Amino acid sequence: MQCTKMRISDDTAHGFVQGHGKAKTQPDAWKAAKKQANDQMPPGYRAKHCTKKSIKRG
DSSP, X not given: OEEEEEETXXXXXXXEEEOOOOOSSHHHHHHHHHHHHHHTXXXXXXXXXXXXXXXXXX
C-alpha cells in the first residue's frame, strides 16, 4: 500500500510512505498495511489517499 504523507496543520502533501500488512483475510491485510503506514508518520503527519498496490498469498 502506498499512502501520501500529509501534514495535518495545513493539509499539504510531503511525499509517500509504503505500508505492508499480513492477515488471514484481504480486508484485514489492507487494514494492517494502512496502520503500518500511519505508524511510520512523524508527529503532525498522517497517511492519506492510500492506494492498494499488490497482495501476495502465502
